[in-house]
Amino acid sequence: MNAVVQLEHDFDHIIEAIAGPGIGIFPDFIDAERVAALRHDLATLPPWELTPAAIGREQHQQTNERIRSDKTRWIEGDTQVQRYYLALMASLRQTLNRQLFMGLKDYECHYALYQIGDFYKKHLDAFRGRSNRRLTTVLYLNDDWQAGDGGELLVYPFQHKTVLHRIMPKAGTLVCFLSEDFPHEVLPATRDRLSIAGWFRIDDPVAPSLLL
Ligand SMILES: O=C(O)CCC(=O)C(=O)O
Numbered sequence: 001m002n003a004v005v006q007l008e009h010d011f012d013h014i015i016e017a018i019a020g021p022g023i024g025i026f027p028d029f030i031d032a033e034r035v036a037a038l039r040h041d042l043a044t045l046p047p048w049e050l051t052p053a054a055i056g057r058e059q060h061q062q063t064n065e066r067i068r069s070d071k072t073r074w075i076e077g078d079t080q081v082q083r084y085y086l087a088l089m090a091s092l093r094q095t096l097n098r099q100l101f102m103g104l105k106d107y108e109c110h111y112a113l114y115q116i117g118d119f120y121k122k123h124l125d126a127f128r129g130r131s132n133r134r135l136t137t138v139l140y141l142n143d144d145w146q147a148g149d150g151g152e153l154l155v156y157p158f159q160h161k162t163v164l165h166r167i168m169p170k171a172g173t174l175v176c177f178l179s180e181d182f183p184h185e186v187l188p189a190t191r192d193r194l195s196i197a198g199w200f201r202i203d204d205p206v207a208p209s210l211l212l
């Protein structure tokens with residue numbers, strides 16, 4: 001049984017979460033060995049390949065260190081473990097399309113490095129009718145993360161100020177949510193915080209949203 005098939009089982013929980021509340025948190029989504037390989041892949045990138053992250057729409061990207069201060073690098077399948085992760089997400093995309101008719105056309109993702117004190121202020125990943133990002137995924141790569149290390153992802157219900165989820169960025173945990181529906185922010189940490197943020201996209205941003 002290969003790894004992708006092995007993880008099919010976990011997709012059931014993702015499907016249920018997206019069809020239900022629109023968000024799910026999945027500890028141990030990826031085995032420790034593969035998480036370690038991804039972490040190593042990111043940690044050994046030449047430093048100049050990690051660049052200040054951009055915000056805004058694709059055509060009008062700008063960096064704004066008041067909103068976010070992490071550094072990112074797109075994952076394009078340069079290494080075996082990158083190809084594994086992209087294949088796994090391709091398989092998830094097919095499952096989402098088959099079971100929820102989401103019409104997801106592709107997936108883009110990047111490594112993100114938040115160094116000590118880095119943050120990403122409260123934001124939405126997509127604005128209705130103005131972005132083709134439909135579903136956000138974040139996979140954390142941090143071994144032995146402790147409560148005192150900070151760096152939590154805070155997720156809010158749409159247009160509410162109370163925190164819905166407070167998520168520690170522990171190795172192997174995947175967070176998955178509808179990009180237009182959940183404002184979220186990354187708190188500063190006292191150690192480096194490594195992750196892969198990704199987005200499933202549709203072709204046409206003005207197409208009607210999934211009706212659940
Ligand atoms: O790293 C995280 O927990 C979330 C990152 C994020 O919100 C983003 O890249 O849009």
Ligand SMILES: [Fe+2]
Nearest residue numbers: 123124125184
């Ligand atoms: Fe985000």
